[in-house]
Amino acid sequence: MQLTSLKLYMKQFLHDLRAQKLRTFLTLVGLSWGTVTVICLLAFGYGLQNNQQEQMKGLGDNIVIMWASNTSKPYAGYPKGRWFGFVPDDIKMMRQNIPDLEAVSGEFQRGNITIRNGRKSKLIQISGVDPEFAPMRTIVPEDGGRFLNDIDVNDKRRVIFLGNDLRDEIFGEGIDPVGKAVLIDNVPYTVVGVMVKKKQDSSYSGRDKDKGFVPATTFQSTYGDRYLDNIVFRAKTLEIHKQAVDRTYETFAKRYKFDPTDREALSMWDTVEDNGFMVFFVAMRLFVGFVGFMTLMVGGIGLANIMYVVVEERTKEIGIKMALGAKKGFVLFGFIFETLILTTIGGGIGYGIAQLIISLAPMMNIKDYVGTPTLSLQDKLAVVAILGFIGFMASFFPARRAANMNPVQALKL
Secondary structure (H helix, E strand, C coil), X not given: CXXXXXXXXXXXXXXXXXXXXXXXXXXXXXXXXXXXXXXXXXXXXXHHHHHHHHHHHHHCCCCEEEEECECCCCECCECCCCECCCCHHHHHHHHHHCCCEEEEEEEEEEEEEEEEECCEEEEEEEEEECCCHHHHCCCCECCCCCCCCHHHHHCCCCEEEECHHHHHHHCCCCCCCCCCEEEECCEEEEEEEEECCCCCCCCCCCCHHHCEEEEHHHHHHHHCCCCCCEEEEEECCHHHHHHHHHHHHHHHHHHHCCCCCCCCCEEEEEHHHHHHHHHXXXXXXXXXXXXXXXXXXXXXXXXXXXXXXXXXXXXXXXXXXXXXXXXXXXXXXXXXXXXXXXXXXXXXXXXXHHXXXXXXXXXHCCHHHHCCCCCCHHHHHHHHHHHHHHHHHHHHHHHHHHHCCCHHHHHHC
């Protein structure tokens, strides 16, 4: 019986399709266009969000970059405006007194350093750092190489880790320089690794791809710098991140004798707080989803208009069926079935076009700007739910009107 009913519904659908060719075509165009709009907006929004997250992690993953500053409050007989500098022993102090920290590294910096390989030379910036610096700053060595290790630091080895662009300029693109020597201000250093190319849209002293990294102890013994330029640290978990930051203020306040509430004494770039910017992208995706939904609603209105026209044209036929015993549910579901079929066809066409656009987008060299458009499972389910909702709402009211007809009055029309 159910199979017979479905055959009747399909037969009636094909009849109405032939009778309303232009209206049906325009409705399918509206539904398809709306589906393309929703899917593309969601996919490109998702790609842009992922690209921005990847760019932000190029600087570092949930890290804090800290600089010494001037005190802004008098404390224990000391005037405000007092400056102090970080020294390597501060790193040991942090490791011993702040158990909330997962990693910490000091950083010396110096620019206008000459690196030379044969006849090729370049002025660069080098950083003297600890081994923990690399994982915090999302610095990954290429296969066959490594970053600096504890032995390099303890023995003050003259080794250097190169940014990928710096390697390309000094050795040539794709050349493996590991184990080879370069001259840093005419002093020989051995290359131990090259950084894997990464996205990085922000920095505090230049892009890592153009830098060289040497052990902090080697840097200090070579150039004689007393003070670190900055300190980089990361908490063990995001849950205790704020606690780690507060403990850092307290620890340095005790060591350098400034007010623990003086937040200007230490200047911090907290990338965890910057992650709040990602809320903007979530809001943006919700907004574009709403815009797409409203676009689909236009197609849904056209679909509802067709169904009202169909009800008017089939009034007498509906009256005959009901007079012969057809129940309201049979009439109601018939119209809903036709509408959902149209919605499925329009949505399917739109989905196919959108997938084609998404698959062609990576060929347009826009990945660095908007990322790779991706339609997540959640977004797919959302599009299906929106189409289903619009199809049901577009059919329900015309179908209810048809099902509530009085057979006698319908036969008179």
